[in-house]
Amino acid sequence: MESLHAALALAWRCGGCAAIWVGLAASTDALAQGLAPAAAPVAAGVPAVSAAPEASSPALVEVPAPSPASDALRAAQRSSIDLLADVDGAEEDDDADVQPSETGLASWYGxxxxxxxxxxxxxxxxxxxxxxxxxxxFGTLVxxxxxxxxxxxxxRINDRGPHVANRVLDLSRGAALALGMGGLGLKPVDVFPLGSGEDTCPPKRPE
Structure with a gap:
């Protein structure tokens, strides 16, 4: 505003300087209308400076979610490993020595x-x-x-005996025939106890 007052005073002293009045009118109109000053011209041959581009967001790598098929495959592989471990354990049990509880002579009666x-x-x-x-x-299976x-x-044990020393069992005639000792009075045998639910002899180990 002070510059405007100075210009008015100068114009009054000039007493009709047309150029000054024209400039003052333009400046007054610009101030009244709140116009921003024009941008400075760009010199020829000088490239215009553009605004800095916004920083782009870092690229996101999409990680595929695990599919149900891959989960099922991993579960099947774990089950297969567990199954193989169980089979190995069973083979070790089968190969374990099953010791007879008694060894001696068996007789039979009929x-x-x-x-x-x-x-x-x-x-x-x-x-x-x-x-x-x-x-x-009584009732024990051997x-x-x-x-x-x-x-x-x-x-199946259902009687007491033998009543002769140095014998471990007195078999029925049917059991003696199953062992192939029908024509023999005595035969050396091994006696294996059977646990609950067992009803077969343990496998005979190869010589």
Missing amino acids: PGFHKRRTASGERFDMHALTAAHRTLP CVRSQATGRGVVV
Whole structure:
């Protein structure tokens, strides 16, 4: 505003300077209308400076989400590994030595005792696969294996005996025939105890 007053004073002193009045009028109009001064011209041959481009966002790498198929494949692989571990453990158990609880001579009895009462109270059936033992509980299942032939038979303890020293079992005639000792009075055998739910002899290990 001070510059405007100075210009007016100068124009009044000039007393009709047309050029000054024209400039003053233009300046007054510009100030009244609030016009911004024009941008400075760009010299020829000088490239215009453009605004700096906005920084671009870093590129995002899309990571594919795991598909149900890949999850199922990994689960199947883990199951296969677990299954192989279980099979290996089972093979080790099968290969483990199963030691007989007793080893000795077995005898058998038949026609002279058929239908008689046994120590357990049931009647003796010489054709059934049973045996007499000194201490095993009645109803116990044991595997009796011939040391000579390797043949084995599962018998149920239902009587007490043998009543002769140096014998471990007194077999029924049916059990003796299953072991191939029908024509023999005595035969060396191995006796294997069977656990709950077992009803077969353990596999015979190769020589």
